[in-house]
Amino acid sequence: MGTVREVSLSILEKIEKQQAYSHLLIHDAMTKNSVKPIDKGLLTELVYGTIQRQMTLDFYMEQFVAKPEKLEIWVKILLRVSFYQLYFLDKVPDHAIVNEAVNVAKKRGHVGVSKLVNGVLRTAIREGQPNVAALVKDPIKRLALDISVPIWLTERWVAQYGVEKTREIGEALLVPPHQTLRVNPLRGNRDEIIEALQGDGYEVEAHPLVPEAIMVFGGNAASHAMFQYGAFSIQDESSMLVAHALQPEAGMRVLDACAAPGGKTTHIAELMGDEGQIDALDIHAHKTKLIAQGAKRLGHTIIKPFQADARQYGNDIEEETYDRILVDAPCSGFGVIRRKPDIKYQKTAKDIASLSVIQYDILAALAPLLKVGGRLVYSTCTIDENENKEVWERFLAEHPNFVQAPLALPNNITTAEQTTLQLLPDNNFSDGFYLSAFTRQS
Numbered sequence: 061m062g063t064v065r066e067v068s069l070s071i072l073e074k075i076e077k078q079q080a081y082s083h084l085l086i087h088d089a090m091t092k093n094s095v096k097p098i099d100k101g102l103l104t105e106l107v108y109g110t111i112q113r114q115m116t117l118d119f120y121m122e123q124f125v126a127k128p129e130k131l132e133i134w135v136k137i138l139l140r141v142s143f144y145q146l147y148f149l150d151k152v153p154d155h156a157i158v159n160e161a162v163n164v165a166k167k168r169g170h171v172g173v174s175k176l177v178n179g180v181l182r183t184a185i186r187e188g189q190p191n192v193a194a195l196v197k198d199p200i201k202r203l204a205l206d207i208s209v210p211i212w213l214t215e216r217w218v219a220q221y222g223v224e225k226t227r228e229i230g231e232a233l234l235v236p237p238h239q240t241l242r243v244n245p246l247r248g249n250r251d252e253i254i255e256a257l258q259g260d261g262y263e264v265e266a267h268p269l270v271p272e273a274i275m276v277f278g279g280n281a282a283s284h285a286m287f288q289y290g291a292f293s294i295q296d297e298s299s300m301l302v303a304h305a306l307q308p309e310a311g312m313r314v315l316d317a318c319a320a321p322g323g324k325t326t327h328i329a330e331l332m333g334d335e336g337q338i339d340a341l342d343i344h345a346h347k348t349k350l351i352a353q354g355a356k357r358l359g360h361t362i363i364k365p366f367q368a369d370a371r372q373y374g375n376d377i378e379e380e381t382y383d384r385i386l387v388d389a390p391c392s393g394f395g396v397i398r399r400k401p402d403i404k405y406q407k408t409a410k411d412i413a414s415l416s417v418i419q420y421d422i423l424a425a426l427a428p429l430l431k432v433g434g435r436l437v438y439s440t441c442t443i444d445e446n447e448n449k450e451v452w453e454r455f456l457a458e459h460p461n462f463v464q465a466p467l468a469l470p471n472n473i474t475t476a477e478q479t480t481l482q483l484l485p486d487n488n489f490s491d492g493f494y495l496s497a498f499t500r501q502s
Contacts, residue, residue: 064106065106068106069137069138071107072141081248086189088155105236108401109115109149113234114140116208120190123195135165138161138164138168142157143172143184144443146185146189161177203227207226207228210404225484225486228484229443232459237399238276239275239276240294240296240300241264241281242274242293242311242323243291244293246270246334246358247289247290247358248292250272250274251266253292257286261279263278263279270297270470272300272330293354296399299324301483301489301493302388303386304468305497306437308384310335311335311336314336314339314386315338315339315341315382317341318342318387318389319423320348321469322354327362328409329355329363330358334361340367341365343367343368343370351363370422371425380431382429382431384437385435386437386439387419387436387438387439388439388440391449393407393441394407394492396491412444416446416447419451423436423452424455427455433499433500436499436500438455438496439496443484443494461500463498463499465481465497467480479496480494481496482494
């Protein structure tokens with residue numbers, strides 16, 4: 061295998077050229093390259109950190125490279141990784157960062173490239189980290205560079221949340237997330253699982269608000285035998301609130317309309333005591349296999365995964381079939397940027413507009429399938445108002461037989477009458493998430 065720097069460079073190249081997903085590439089690279097356990101943390105940090113701060117790193121590069129747009133992609137990425145190590149990590153001495161970058165440049169390119177890399181990095185060390193505040197006068201561009209969020213998206217967030225809140229959100233999205241586990245009550249209880257994990261050297265603690273959640277601060281619990289046994293799932297605590305908002309009960313028939321990969325589906329099954337039926341749809345046939353695999357690992361028998369377009373599903377199903385419907389709609393994903401940092405560079409304002417149409421169409425198509433008195437939950441993992449508030453407001457305006465309903469989340473996360481919840485990445489929850497609940501009156 062190559063060095064950690066070489067492996068990270070290879071991953072970042074694939075993301076740049078193919079718009080591949082970082083988390084999948086990291087997992088694949090660790091397997092294929094037999095990355096040592098001691099190096100896995102650094103590899104993950106280099107890839108995620110470089111993507112998270114890409115805008116800022118490119119700005120730094122512009123201060124030291126005359127025509128950065130003429131650099132080959134791999135050279136540009138090599139410099140990004142090097143700047144990230146120089147200015148945001150303390151683990152490797154400056155001279156070692158330069159030497160390794162020059163060695164990679166010699167392997168991949170020619171003498172001229174290695175000399176350029178050497179000269180740029182030595183100048184950067186000598187002159188120090190560029191001062192964005194002094195170099196950029198426009199306040200929005202300056203903010204965008206500080207939080208490494210594209211200018212169009214920074215402007216959008218400022219319009220919706222204000223300058224200070226945008227800064228807080230952006231800074232929070234640069235902080236690596238902790239891992240969160242969801243206990244499967246069919247295979248164990250939280251106290252026992254915490255004790256077992258701590259006994260095996262994991263740094264874990266019970267979540268203060270979500271009753272089945274365990275926060276992991278040291279170690280990857282997905283590699284523990286209890287994960288394969290099905291004692292717990294990996295799921296962000298904000299995502300766990302969705303199943304609670306749905307209020308499923310044993311014996312009900314539930315529709316999870318956009319279910320893959322199945323985290324919320326299996327949580328619903330656990331809250332139902334694995335009694336009843338959950339129809340779990342996904343538009344992609346191959347993704348329904350992920351739902352089935354998760355259900356099998358956890359020992360759930362009531363989940364029925366199948367391929368279908370939620371917008372067309374109602375054509376073949378009788379009205380008033382379901383007690384509960386979950387629409388965890390496809391969205392821009394801006395609430396989970398710290399887990400999938402590539403999102404902020406790949407999505408556009410046009411994507412948001414087209415997604416909001418899809419979101420509404422799914423809600424409208426499925427509304428007739430809910431029983432009178434039934435409960436519908438709409439959720440997204442984004443923080444954009446066009447995909448959240450504006451979607452359900454339109455839904456209610458065009459479906460007067462639906463009314464908002466209290467979310468009634470555990471441990472007073474919401475007030476008694478609160479019907480919507482926007483979690484932002486700068487609060488106690490790890491991801492940005494949106495929830496709203498409705499009931500059908502006629």
